[in-house]
Amino acid sequence: MQQSNAAATAFYDHAGGGGSFNNAGPAGGDAGDAVMARWLQSAGLQHLASPLTSTGIDQRLLPNLLMQVRKRPLNKKEISRKEDDIVTVDENALMVHEPKLKVDLTAYVEKHEFCFDAVLDEHVTNDEVYRVTVEPIIPIIFQRTKATCFAYGQTVHGSVVLLLISSSRNMFFISGSGKTFTMQPLPLRAAQDLIRFLHQPVYHSQRFKLWLSYFEIYGGKLFDLLSDRKKLCMREDGRQQVCIVGLQEFEVLDVQVVKEYIERGNAARSTGSTGANEESSRSHAILQLAIKKHPEIKESKRNNDGNESKSGKVVGKISFIDLAGSERGADTTDNDRQTRIEGAEINKSLLALKECIRALDNDQIHIPFRGSKLTEVLRDSFVGNSRTVMISCISPNAGSCEHTLNTLRYADRVKSLSKSGNPKK
Numbered sequence: 001m002q003q004s005n006a007a008a009t010a011f012y013d014h015a016g017g018g019g020s021f022n023n024a025g026p027a028g029g030d031a032g033d034a035v036m037a038r039w040l041q042s043a044g045l046q047h048l049a050s051p052l053t054s055t056g057i058d059q060r061l062l063p064n065l066l067m068q069v070r071k072r073p074l075n076k077k078e079i080s081r082k083e084d085d086i087v088t089v090d091e092n093a094l095m096v097h098e099p100k101l102k103v104d105l106t107a108y109v110e111k112h113e114f115c116f117d118a119v120l121d122e123h124v125t126n127d128e129v130y131r132v133t134v135e136p137i138i139p140i141i142f143q144r145t146k147a148t149c150f151a152y153g154q155t156v157h158g159s160v161v162l163l164l165i166s167s168s169r170n171m172f173f174i175s176g177s178g179k180t181f182t183m184q185p186l187p188l189r190a191a192q193d194l195i196r197f198l199h200q201p202v203y204h205s206q207r208f209k210l211w212l213s214y215f216e217i218y219g220g221k222l223f224d225l226l227s228d229r230k231k232l233c234m235r236e237d238g239r240q241q242v243c244i245v246g247l248q249e250f251e252v253l254d255v256q257v258v259k260e261y262i263e264r265g266n267a268a269r270s271t272g273s274t275g276a277n278e279e280s281s282r283s284h285a286i287l288q289l290a291i292k293k294h295p296e297i298k299e300s301k302r303n304n305d306g307n308e309s310k311s312g313k314v315v316g317k318i319s320f321i322d323l324a325g326s327e328r329g330a331d332t333t334d335n336d337r338q339t340r341i342e343g344a345e346i347n348k349s350l351l352a353l354k355e356c357i358r359a360l361d362n363d364q365i366h367i368p369f370r371g372s373k374l375t376e377v378l379r380d381s382f383v384g385n386s387r388t389v390m391i392s393c394i395s396p397n398a399g400s401c402e403h404t405l406n407t408l409r410y411a412d413r414v415k416s417l418s419k420s421g422n423p424k425k
């Protein structure tokens with residue numbers, strides 16, 4: 001391994017080797033190291049290439065907002081249809097080569113260039129995604145940070161798209177961009193690292209514990225995925241703390257249990273009559289891992305609302321959000337009334353999310369979290385010490401070009417209008 005890679009690896013060595021996922025390649029590959037070294041450089045953090053400890057990190061050094069893009073590989077169907085890969089990646093920039101036709105039907109390619117904090121190409125494994133997105137945040141969860149990690153992108157299943165290339169008409173079925181594939185393993189790895197930290201005497205002696213909850217927002221309503229999809233309601237207490245009444249939280253002591261809860265919650269997402277993908281593409285799934293300070297026996301009898309439940313006071317937390325398919329926000333003209341309502345709700349929440357992230361990154365006092373149920377629920381993650389990571393997932397195939405451009409434009413708007421953004425556009 002080269003010197004720079006070794007340094008970048010040492011920077012995150014506090015988490016140890018870590019496990020691997022079913023679908024991940026070998027941990028700590030060169031691609032991830034290169035991405036991380038570039039990311040550290042672009043964030044001005046190259047000087048931090050020294051081992052991290054739980055107490056040694058200065059959280060102000062980590063950027064408030066990290067915008068990353070992940071490109072998935074062409075899938076078997078796309079390859080068998082001989083679809084072109086129209087996305088090229090060059091360090092933290094990417095180019096979309098959009099196939100177009102002139103009025104006289106001659107084909108040409110229009111190029112669109114975008115820059116982000118990091119661009120993860122099709123060779124980057126889930127393990128490497130974890131190392132460049134969530135792992136740096138883990139230590140500061142113990143320093144009263146609320147972090148949110150979003151996966152954004154299209155989730156089109158079974159839609160037929162007409163694409164005109166050279167005067168021939170091709171019909172394509174386009175599929176998801178990799179949100180769930182990207183998001184699923186992250187909480188498991190995060191829990192593994194959080195539990196490792198909890199075993200350190202400094203946290204053990206403070207009675208810090210890890211709690212997990214998993215719910216979804218569907219059509220503007222909340223459902224507990226770990227409690228038979230019980231409908232939940234949200235209220236604010238006198239101190240404007242958001243409280244999701246009745247949400248089940250579970251203390252977790254080992255990763256195997258976390259895995260079981262995630263699987264149980266995922267199964268609960270797919271009970272809709274129209275099938276798993278169809279339903280889950282219209283919901284935002286929110287998995288939260290909270291570090292709480294376990295109360296003394298006499299304190300636990302007090303049982304306050306919100307931040308201070310009988311499980312203890314929240315020290316910090318990290319939320320993983322598998323967002324509804326971005327294209328679902330356009331379902332507002334669908335023939336089915338229910339689909340239209342859901343589409344409008346998704347549209348509203350994705351717009352509100354954009355506004356909140358921007359306001360947050362610009363240190364605005366007023367964060368417009370009331371714009372949607374999603375942002376209201378995340379309110380406590382938008383105030384105080386907060387960190388946001390958005391991973392915009394894109395498909396590489398020509399048939400997804402329009403969705404890919406929409407996703408990149410959304411991400412670009414969030415980034416370029418924020419303080420830490422690149423004001424090149």
Ligand code: ADP
Pocket residue numbers: 071072073075122153154155156175176177178179180181182393
């Ligand atoms: P979404 O949640 O955005 O609808 P999925 O995560 O379900 O999309 O991904 C669609 C398909 O592509 C799945 O079969 C998934 O396994 C596959 N996939 C997505 N991203 C990758 C990747 N980076 N490498 C390999 N396969 C991927």
Ligand code: MG
Pocket residue numbers: 155176179180181280281
């Ligand atoms: Mg999905």
